[in-house]
Amino acid sequence: MLKRIGPIQIKDRHRHLLAHIRKNVGRLLLGSICSLMISAATAAMAYLIRPVMDDIFVQKDAQRLAVLPVVIIFVFLINGLGRYGQEYFMNWVGEDIIRRLRNQLYDRIQDLPLAFFQRERTGTLMSRITNDVNILKSLVSSAVSSSVRDTFTIIFLTGVIFYQNWRMAIAAFVVLPLAFWPIFELGRRVRRVSTGCQEAMADLNAFLHETFAGNKIVKAFNMQQHEKERFFERTRRLFRLEIKGVVIRSLSSPIMEFFGGLAIAFVIWYGGSEVLSGKTTPGTFISFLASVLLLYDPVKKLSYLNNALQQGLAAADRVYDIIEAQSDIQDPAQPQSMRKGAHDVRFEQVYFSYGDKPVLKGIDLTAGHGRTLALVGMSGGGKTTLVNLVPRFFDITSGRICIDGIDIRDYRVADLRNEIAVVTQDPILFNETVRDNIAYGNPSADDEAITAAARAAYAHEFILRFPKGYDTYIGELGSHLSGGEKQRLCIARALLKNAPILILDEATSSLDTEAEALVQKALENLMRGRTTFVIAHRLSTVAKADQILVVVDGRIVEQGTHEHLLAVKGEYAKLYAMQFASNGNRQ
Numbered sequence: 001m002l003k004r005i006g007p008i009q010i011k012d013r014h015r016h017l018l019a020h021i022r023k024n025v026g027r028l029l030l031g032s033i034c035s036l037m038i039s040a041a042t043a044a045m046a047y048l049i050r051p052v053m054d055d056i057f058v059q060k061d062a063q064r065l066a067v068l069p070v071v072i073i074f075v076f077l078i079n080g081l082g083r084y085g086q087e088y089f090m091n092w093v094g095e096d097i098i099r100r101l102r103n104q105l106y107d108r109i110q111d112l113p114l115a116f117f118q119r120e121r122t123g124t125l126m127s128r129i130t131n132d133v134n135i136l137k138s139l140v141s142s143a144v145s146s147s148v149r150d151t152f153t154i155i156f157l158t159g160v161i162f163y164q165n166w167r168m169a170i171a172a173f174v175v176l177p178l179a180f181w182p183i184f185e186l187g188r189r190v191r192r193v194s195t196g197c198q199e200a201m202a203d204l205n206a207f208l209h210e211t212f213a214g215n216k217i218v219k220a221f222n223m224q225q226h227e228k229e230r231f232f233e234r235t236r237r238l239f240r241l242e243i244k245g246v247v248i249r250s251l252s253s254p255i256m257e258f259f260g261g262l263a264i265a266f267v268i269w270y271g272g273s274e275v276l277s278g279k280t281t282p283g284t285f286i287s288f289l290a291s292v293l294l295l296y297d298p299v300k301k302l303s304y305l306n307n308a309l310q311q312g313l314a315a316a317d318r319v320y321d322i323i324e325a326q327s328d329i330q331d332p333a334q335p336q337s338m339r340k341g342a343h344d345v346r347f348e349q350v351y352f353s354y355g356d357k358p359v360l361k362g363i364d365l366t367a368g369h370g371r372t373l374a375l376v377g378m379s380g381g382g383k384t385t386l387v388n389l390v391p392r393f394f395d396i397t398s399g400r401i402c403i404d405g406i407d408i409r410d411y412r413v414a415d416l417r418n419e420i421a422v423v424t425q426d427p428i429l430f431n432e433t434v435r436d437n438i439a440y441g442n443p444s445a446d447d448e449a450i451t452a453a454a455r456a457a458y459a460h461e462f463i464l465r466f467p468k469g470y471d472t473y474i475g476e477l478g479s480h481l482s483g484g485e486k487q488r489l490c491i492a493r494a495l496l497k498n499a500p501i502l503i504l505d506e507a508t509s510s511l512d513t514e515a516e517a518l519v520q521k522a523l524e525n526l527m528r529g530r531t532t533f534v535i536a537h538r539l540s541t542v543a544k545a546d547q548i549l550v551v552v553d554g555r556i557v558e559q560g561t562h563e564h565l566l567a568v569k570g571e572y573a574k575l576y577a578m579q580f581a582s583n584g585n586r587q
């Protein structure tokens, strides 16, 4: 819903921003009082010119000479205190709002579905939290303080102007407002350019993230020069946009100045003739002129305020696009409670598409209590997609997935995921200690349990060789950790979670045959009594599964035990023969 307030459009979402501002009402008030002090001091300075001129210089009043300098010192003191207080309180509020917005953004982003993270580039998301939010800060701190200070300065100075000579005042005010129209016109353009700049910045961030994270590939393919050029192209685009912004923003000032000059020329001509004809004292005239000159600065600042506001609102739009995004993976209104112990998992005519790309086409399967179900097939067949549906990383398009006969969408998402431990093909660890990584999601685990999990995953020995053993930060190890070692840490993490449903998606793909044989034993121990989905390339690791499903192009084309499938001489037998042949060649 759009609401028009003056020349600025205020949307509902901006009212949420105002709600953040309202939380800081006390400090805003203090800041405003400080702003008022500045405004009053500025007006007082303009006013004081008249007694200085007329009483001291024209009348040669010695008593006044003793008093006025003291008054002036006092006025400057008030002005200084006001400036400090205003900066302090307004920035405090600005920073506080930034912190709240950042937290709110992170809070929302963490709860968004996996599909969102696959769609958005990491760098772009980072840009929302760092860059865009920062722009909002300047909106809040400088805009709020400037609007109070400058508005009151304008009001007070206008008072002084009218008090000194109302006829001259009316004459001056005929000319000044002419300056406002181009300002608002420019404000609209500032907003457009600012959006462009922020988007280019987000793109730059995403680019940096990708080329730094993937630097090994950049080097391996000798693409440094190519990436440099792509980067230079982006900075060039950003540069052009920024300059465009500078042009628009800097146009406001000369336009204002020109109209200001018109007003001042007029005041000098008109006031000068009044002084010459004796209708006004020189002090009144100079004081009047000083007021008009002092008026110029706050009016100009208020015009910048519009620019800041336009930039801020553009940033707010991008921030609120995320804050208002709804996760489509929702908890049910009346959640069912999860049964304790082992579970059975059933797929009934499950269809799934990524967008409009159908991937799974009518999957029926049953993974009974504590049984192991293996999924095999060429890559791209949909195995990962299939297992991703169980923890509701994605919701199915049609059909039903049930755990213990209840649709998984009838459980609370957190309850459902509590029952599932996942080991993925790409091992993901966080920059915490090895201990914390293994205990991830299980922070109350004691050292004994952590060590036991590490031993079972055959990770204990190499962890002890780390500089600080279990207390080594993953980041300290950097690339010293091999793929196989990372995978074993991930397996330890899953072992410690001790969940009744286990998903192993090529969990041993980075291990060499020897390590795999060891970890395989650990996994077999782990799989006992649990309902397990295992995806593996090496068919030797799936041979012992209770049931093997062959997935081709989103369909299950064969199922049965290893022996049965070999006897059928279908897809599985073909895969097996292929692997056997390639193994034979290698040895």
Ligand SMILES: Nc1ncnc2c1ncn2[C@@H]1O[C@H](COP(=O)(O)OP(=O)(O)O)[C@@H](O)[C@H]1O
Pocket (backbone or CB within 6 Å): 118, 354, 357, 359, 378, 379, 380, 381, 382, 383, 384, 385, 386
């Ligand atoms: N996030 C995604 N968005 C769109 N398509 C995807 C996504 N993830 C996988 N796919 C596509 O879905 C198909 C199945 O992929 P996947 O489940 O990873 O297969 P597998 O694990 O059997 O190799 C592939 O064609 C793949 O390109």
Ligand SMILES: [Mg+2]
Pocket (backbone or CB within 6 Å): 383, 384, 385
């Ligand atoms: Mg896969």
